[in-house]
Amino acid sequence: MSIVINFKICDNVPDCNGIRHCPFGAFYFDESEQTIKIDNEKCNNCGRCVKSCFVGAIRLAKTKEQEQQIQEEIKDDPRTVNDLFVDRYGWAPISTIFSIKEDELEKAILRSTKIAVLEVYNESSIECLVKSIPVKELFDKDVVYRKMPVDANFMQKHNITTLPTLLFWKEGKIVSKIEGFFDNYQKDELKNLITQILKDI
DSSP, X not given: OXXXXXXXXXXXXXXXXXXXXXXXXXXXXETTTTEEEEOTTTOOOOOHHHHHOTTSOEEEESSXXXXXXXXXXXXXXXXXXXXXXXXXXXXXXXXXXXXXXXXXXXIIIITOSSEEEEEEXXXXXXXXXXXXXXXXXXXXXXXXXXXXXXXXXXXXXXXXXXXXXXXXXXXXXXXXXEESOOOGXXXXXXXXXXXXXXXXX
């Protein structure tokens, strides 16, 4: 068995989750070569590194044939690391451009003269970047979009049962919402829901 990394979509940094979660020291960052490396002799194939990788860049091959198949899949993968580092629905903020805290809600959303959409989430509701949808594909420049982590009190106050949730605000009031995660396979469904809500309000 061996670990294979798809460096096309790996940010290749010393604080890699795979390194953090490997209990055997098989995963490490080579300072001289500035890259993540794996000592497969130390690896016991527990799979913790695979589960810890947010973008699915780490794979476990159980046989030589499977390793070859994974290498072929990586070779054919059209994505690059830049495809992952964009702000996405269903993921914690990558940049601070859309991120707000609850004490910034009034200024960012409630006072907005435009339709505002607030994505609320908590850490357990966040889905993998590979599956989530780039924000620019969901909202145009006429919509104010922000993301905010919330607690149980906020959810109860606004009658939210599932995270992440998109809250649609007009003139400081919630006028509609979409609850739950949508992945790329459901992108058209989500876009249609958003389009209809924006049309109705």
